[in-house]
Amino acid sequence: MKKGMIFIDGSNVFFDWGKANPGRQMDIEKYINVVKGKFPSVDFIRTYYFTSETDNNKGFLQQINKLPYCQVVTGRLQDKTIKIEAKHGLTCDNCGKPVTGHIVTQTDKGTDVNIAVEMLKHAYAKSYDLAVLISRDADFVGVAKIIKNLGCNIEIVLFESAKGNAQELSANVDNVTLIHASEYVMCER
Numbered sequence: 001m002k003k004g005m006i007f008i009d010g011s012n013v014f015f016d017w018g019k020a021n022p023g024r025q026m027d028i029e030k031y032i033n034v035v036k037g038k039f040p041s042v043d044f045i046r047t048y049y050f051t052s053e054t055d056n057n058k059g060f061l062q063q064i065n066k067l068p069y070c071q072v073v074t075g076r077l078q079d080k081t082i083k084i085e086a087k088h089g090l091t092c093d094n095c096g097k098p099v100t101g102h103i104v105t106q107t108d109k110g111t112d113v114n115i116a117v118e119m120l121k122h123a124y125a126k127s128y129d130l131a132v133l134i135s136r137d138a139d140f141v142g143v144a145k146i147i148k149n150l151g152c153n154i155e156i157v158l159f160e161s162a163k164g165n166a167q168e169l170s171a172n173v174d175n176v177t178l179i180h181a182s183e184y185v186m187c188e189r
Helices: 010-020 028-037 058-066 111-124 138-149 160-165 181-187
Strands: 002-009 042-052 070-084 101-109 130-134 153-159 175-179
Touching: 002 010, 002 028, 002 111, 010 042, 010 153, 010 160, 010 181, 028 042, 028 058, 028 181, 042 058, 042 111, 058 070, 070 111, 111 130, 111 138, 130 138, 138 153, 153 160, 160 175, 175 181
Parallel strands: 002 042, 002 130, 042 070, 130 153, 153 175
Antiparallel strands: 070 101
């Protein structure tokens, strides 16, 4: 039996879930089990879940760490200031004047690097035969090529509705496995 590991880009999967299932809650354990069910001849020895920790998701991440053979790897959030200038053409709906100023938002840092490091570390160590990446991020194309050159297989898992958003990554992995719309209910809380 092949050994496998699952690498979940947490922000990516929850964004895609929200677009495919507005207003519905995902059960991450059920979701992981649906993914594993797509590969009946693979013994999954570890699932990694990557995201940045916030006050809002701290309890959720602790739940994932309690799942058998699951581990959360966190990045960090970094403030990012966006300057809005009159040249951007934003106007107030009430008074019609240009909207200007600064907005401070947060951006995820380190998650993609953490995913790449874990995938490559385990590929070099021959810890798995199959890496299952749950992401559609084209930043992982180089990682996929290295994993294949090391003699391991790499597949991505996507929600059916997100397939069109992963063309570059899809073209560089061994296979794309879809979770079809009819299976979404099996991932719900």
